[in-house]
Amino acid sequence: MNRKDLLLEIGCEEIPARFVDSAAIQLGGKLAEWLSSHRISFQSYQLYATPRRLTVLVSGVAERQEDLSEEVKGPAARIARTPEGGWSKAAEGFARKQGVSVEQLVLKEFKGETYVFARIHQQGEKTVDQLRKGLPEVLEALHFPKTMRWGSGRTRFIRPVRWLVCLFGEEVVPVEWAGVTAGNKTRGHRFLGTETVISSPAHYVKQLKEQYVIVDVEERRKLISSQLRQLEEKNGWVIPVDLGLLAEVTHLVEYPTALSGTFEEEFLSLPKEVLITTMREHQRYFPVESKDGKLLPFFVTVRNGNEEGLAYVAKGNEKVLRARLADARFFYEEDLKLPIETAVKKLDQIVYQEELGSVGDRVRRIQRIALALGHQLGLDEEMMKKLERAAAICKFDLSTQMVGEFPELEGTMGREYALHAGESAEVAEAVYEHHLPRFAGDDVPQNPIGTLLSLADKMDTIASSFGIGIQPTGSQDPYGLRRRAAGIVQILLREESSNVSLSGLWQLALNQLEEAGLLKVPRDEVEKGLEQFFALRLKTVLQEEEIRYDVIDAVLASGIAHPSFLLKKARVLMDQLERESFKKEVEGFTRAANLAAKADDPVLNKERLTEPAERSLAQALQEATALFDRASANEDPLSMYHALAHMVPAIHSFFDQVMVMVEDPQVRNNRLALLKEITRLVKHYASFELIVFPS
Secondary structure, three states, X not given: OOEEXXXXXXXXXXXXXXXXXXXXXXHHHHXXXXXXXXXXXXXXXXXXXXXXEEEEEEEEEEOEOOOEEEEEEEEEHHHHEOOOOOEOHHHHHHHHHHOOOHHHEEEEEEOOEEEEEEEEEEOOOXXXXXXXXXXXXXXXXXXXXXXXXXXXXXXXXXXXXXXEEEEEOOEEOOOEEOOEEOEOEEEOOOOOOOEEEOOOHHHHHHHHHHOOOOOOHHHHHHHHHXXXXXXXXXXXXXXXXXXXXXXXXXXXXXOEEEEEXXXXXXXXXXXXXXXXXXXHHHHOOEEEEOOOOOEEEEEEXXXXXXXXXXXXXXXXXXXHHHHHHHHHHHHHHHHHOOOHHHHHHHHHHOEEEOOOEEHHHHHHHHHHHHHHHHHHHOOOHHHHHHHHHHHHHOOHHHHOHHHHHOHHHOOHHHHHHHHHOOOOHHHHHHHHHOOOOOOOOOOOOOOHHHHHHHHHHHHHHHHXXXXXXXXXXXXXXXXXXXXHXXXXXXXXXXXXXXOOOHHHHHHHHHHHHHHOOOOOOOHHHHHHHHHHHHHHHHHHHHHHOXXXXXXXXXXXXOOOOOHHHHHHHHHHHHHHOOOOOHHHHHHHHHHHHHHHOOOOXXXXXXXXXXXXXXXXXXXXXXXXXXXXXXXXXXXXXXXHHHHHHOOHHHHHHHHHHOOOOOOOHHHHHHHHHHHHHHHHHHHOOOOHHHOOOOO
């Protein structure tokens, strides 16, 4: 079968950088899916994207669809045949529906009964004909968080569509969509290029490069990185590259050229974070440092164009940055005049959430949760005072102009302003650290005050949201509850935080909400929702640690109060999977649990245990309980498991020698009570019946 390459390009106004990658992936995926579903084979596809175009180049596309041969099952023979032996109206209707004549119907047996089948053979059409009809469906199926309409058309897209290119080999496929008919003409760089005819899909990349458009995303990224390294070597600089900024800049330009500019040294008196944030967030500039990490009065930007007139471009960027930095300096100097206590009072005027009051109300809840945690953990008087102070001022920087302009500096400016106002280093650091971790892989708080404050802050947000009926659904999480929950788990996985109970933490938060009359959902429902919510977060963590799915389910069933210990238990069980005797141990625990489930709530009376095997099992339970409790106190999950395994020989001996479900209800219930006690102890560790072994 002959094959050709297929090129599809959507040309449009500039797409926001954050949507470029996902849009290109979506286009390639939907086109590949459409080709496969229409029996059009292909070898591979390559994605290209710039701010003004989304392109997919599919290699080795078959010139025709594959022929379709299949048998479709219809009604049973008793319905499809008349008493005279001819085809019934039901059979004729089935044939019409399948587009075949009754002569193409056959009888075949299926699952013990005879049915009529239609033999369908459909010759494949030309690929180019299928493309003309089907590509508008592919393009219409693209979806984005936000879309636009333009002109008088009804099509919605991320940005107005200006041109389409669709080539199958050298043949133009005149697809019509969004008020545009596809051709073989594309547009080069907005200022440096011209309209150009693409001779074939294979020449697409080269021809656009001649028009100052580098369509390969990875090539642009590498080119920018290389240009940054050249500037470093030329000037003896260090240019710290934020990968998020690099990705964004890559999608802002079609033909990148890096250049540097300068700003007045007097601005270096501003905090380093302020300067970097101003350059990065407002201007998409890369900051410049010396080899010893000091910020220098230079910046690097990436121009969408060639090297002509770079000096003028640099001056224009310097002028814009100068104004931005002047604004930042004004905000900073004004903020330094604002007393912390005044800033804290202003929090009462900032609405946190309509049903949950002001930010000031929230700060007071956080403070009470944090202090309760401190008391539980036995912090000394001096630490408690610092915790109380840090909690009281933890959100004061929300009242500042700098954080109003740069929300991402919340916490960073709080620490800066707190130190300037004479707060202790521990308190100032806690004001910053209570925002940590802000994302997956971020640092966690290192000082105890910051740790407790971070836990209290995040749990208040989660519990209060659940308390008024706001929970994440599907991909929607407007309050960032999943991120905050992941942050709590990340903190509690540390050895230093192992004494903090996750369930105890949400109980403290719910106590504050209940006392304030803020719970709109019954407390027991909120507690259940929180347990399920955090169990899902823990499940994700355990999966990332390569814990097997059934082991995850088994340990989660034992309770999620202490995440770090939960992970340790899971690792112990993963190691046990390698032991031959582990299956026998699990069988013993599972057998006991299955029978114990049949008991209501009997009380064990050891005096009524008469059989040697049941007395031995009761003795094994007593010894295992003592060993288990001692190992638990020492937070030794391996010894805890060994304590449980200590009972297994007695469990198997008991089942071999003793009938549990006897007629005498007292004997039966007492034996069930013994098994219930064993199961209760075992389930403190894991629900072993959930562990799966290959048959």
